[in-house]
Every structure is written in C-alpha cells, then in structure tokens.
Amino acid sequence: MEIYSLAERPELVDAFLSIKGDWPEFMLHDPTSDRAYESAVAGFPELHLVVMDGDVAAARLHAVPFAGAVEALPPRGWDHALQRAEWLLASGETPDLRTISLIEARVALSHRGHGLSGRLLQEARQRYAALGCRDLVAPVRPTRKSLEPGSDAMEYAHRVREDGLPADPWLRVHVRLGGRVVGVAPLSMVIPGTLAQWRQWTGLPFDTDGPVEVEGGLTPVHVDVAGGHAVYVEPNVWMHHDLR
C-alpha cells in the first residue's frame, strides 16, 4: 500500500472522496462540515492523505491549518477548525502550518482492523513535520464512546487500561504514536434539526422533551417538543502531538 498527498497526486481526489464511512445519518448534517469539509480538501491538498491499495482507496486523512495555544484549545473543536479553514481560504492568506488540526481519519470498511489507522497517522506526523508543523492537534471522536452515551466525556477521555494506555481504541492509537490527551472540546460538533428531520435521520419518535439517546451518538440529543427542534452537541477529545 502507498500513501500519497493530494498535492502529489491531485487526480486521486475522487478516490479520496469515494471512501465510504459508516457515520450515523445525523452526523452527515453538521452545517459546518456541509460547508467546509470538501473545500478544505481542495484548498489544502498537501494536508490530505490517501492510502491506495492498488487502485482501491483504502483510507484517508483530512487536516487543516490551525492556530491557537495548545493549552487553550477551543471548546468548539471540529466545527472551529473547519470554520477557521473556511475563513483562511476566503481570506486568501498564506496558511501558517506551524499548527495543524486533524479533522478525520477514515479507513474503508474493507480495510479496517489491520492497523492501517496507526500507519496513516504516523505518516501524517512525519509529513506535517517536514512541512514545518510543530504542533499537531486533533478534536478526536473516540470510537467506543457511543456505547455509553450517558457517561461523562471528561472521565471517558482520561480513562485508561491497566497498562496506562487509553481505554478507547482510537485514542490509544494516538497515544501510542506520541499523542497526549489535552482535554475535552464539549461543543465540537453541533447538529440542530427540526423534529421531522430528527425522525427521518434516526427513525425515533422525538415526542418527549429532554435527552434522547440515538444510535451512534456520543451523548444524548436534547429535544424541545414545544420548540419543534432537537440539538446534538458532540464532545470530542482534544489531542496534541508535539512534532518538534
């Protein structure tokens, strides 16, 4: 398998975008991602990596230039990083690559469970360091948190196994490669919808006020029946890789 950036192989952009995910439907309706995800792919091709297994796209990594102190990372995590990338592209400013934020790693369903995510992340660390990056940050979506949406996000982020590594498998991949849990981005992704939209996205009735657990959600959705809307506020885990 070979790893390329989209700056090296611009013709692989369709292969990059073609990798299917298994996000729950509601996750595909984050207004910030809808606007900014694909424009960041086109705008910062040197930060977007694709793993090719022959002619098949096996995995991809999405990242954007970032700015901000590592010890004061913003509560709006993913949405903040994408919004900033959108602003940077609109302004025409030359990106400062001393700090980069990962947005998403995605391994094709056919290639999961073989350690590809770690290989990709390691490659990203090396390539970004070569571009001048000193701090690689990431609003990480911990993959197993959806199994316990009621648990506290901060406690989950810092939960470790007996060997001291994170209990969550995706956080563990980061930490093994030198990442460090900085804290929680409590408002990383905010997905509002009408009750009709939420019913369509989840198949649930959305007919009572309060928290409702939905499949794949890291936390419950907040429902306001009289107001006719519901909002999902996803916490992510801010991770830092010191690339100096």
Ligand SMILES: CC(C)(COP(=O)(O)OP(=O)(O)OC[C@H]1O[C@@H](n2cnc3c(N)ncnc32)[C@H](O)[C@@H]1OP(=O)(O)O)[C@@H](O)C(=O)NCCC(=O)NCCS
């Ligand atoms: C998260 C993801 C990138 C991991 O990619 P992968 O290459 O299949 O994962 P790996 O084979 O490298 O395994 C990573 C760790 O997860 C563990 N793992 C893999 N699948 C698992 C599962 N279904 N349940 C529990 N642990 C699992 C592995 O054992 C490994 O941990 P270990 O090294 O301590 O044993 C991939 O599952 C994916 O694309 N998911 C959808 C998108 C996503 O959630 N991205 C991350 C947030 S942006």
